[in-house]
Amino acid sequence: MVVLFVVVAGTAFGQPQAAPYKVVDGYKVDANTLQGFRTWRAAACDRCHGANQEGMVGPSLVNSLKTLSKEDFIKTVRDGRLEKGMQSFGNSKMVMDNIDNLYAYLKGRSDGAITRAKVEKMP
Numbered sequence: 001m002v003v004l005f006v007v008v009a010g011t012a013f014g015q016p017q018a019a020p021y022k023v024v025d026g027y028k029v030d031a032n033t034l035q036g037f038r039t040w041r042a043a044a045c046d047r048c049h050g051a052n053q054e055g056m057v058g059p060s061l062v063n064s065l066k067t068l069s070k071e072d073f074i075k076t077v078r079d080g081r082l083e084k085g086m087q088s089f090g091n092s093k094m095v096m097d098n099i100d101n102l103y104a105y106l107k108g109r110s111d112g113a114i115t116r117a118k119v120e121k122m123p
């Protein structure tokens, strides 16, 4: 019996679903992921999580997103964890409108597929 393993391009590290971002050369990303990076900058998440997402006052999101589910990510950003110093962005239309893009960007960073924090548009 022949068992064939098919590796689907775009799946990150054996996860069943396709990665939510596209990247070439480690920093050229699709339009949605670029929008996620712009949202990250505009919302100044870096004030607490660091310019490279590796943590400051807040934890390293490179580490966090290895285990945090997308649902928990969205809930944390929307509601915050006010008693622990994570603010709520539920009132930020910009953040909530771009939450999937923000997740895609940060997930790419966490997966190690986006190798530098500052990304550019794919050609």
Ligand code: HEC
Pocket: 040, 043, 044, 045, 046, 047, 048, 049, 057, 058, 059, 061, 064, 068, 073, 076, 077, 081, 084, 085, 086, 087, 089, 095, 102
């Ligand atoms: C004022 C500082 C501050 C800002 C600004 C901030 N965070 Fe946080 N964030 C924190 C702290 C502190 C925690 C840790 C809370 C805890 O201990 O559970 C946290 C936790 C998180 C977590 C959960 C991590 C985990 O391991 O469970 C995520 C995801 C997150 N932040 C994303 C964001 C995003 C995205 C933004 C920007 C839209 C942002 N944060 C802006 C301080 C901040």
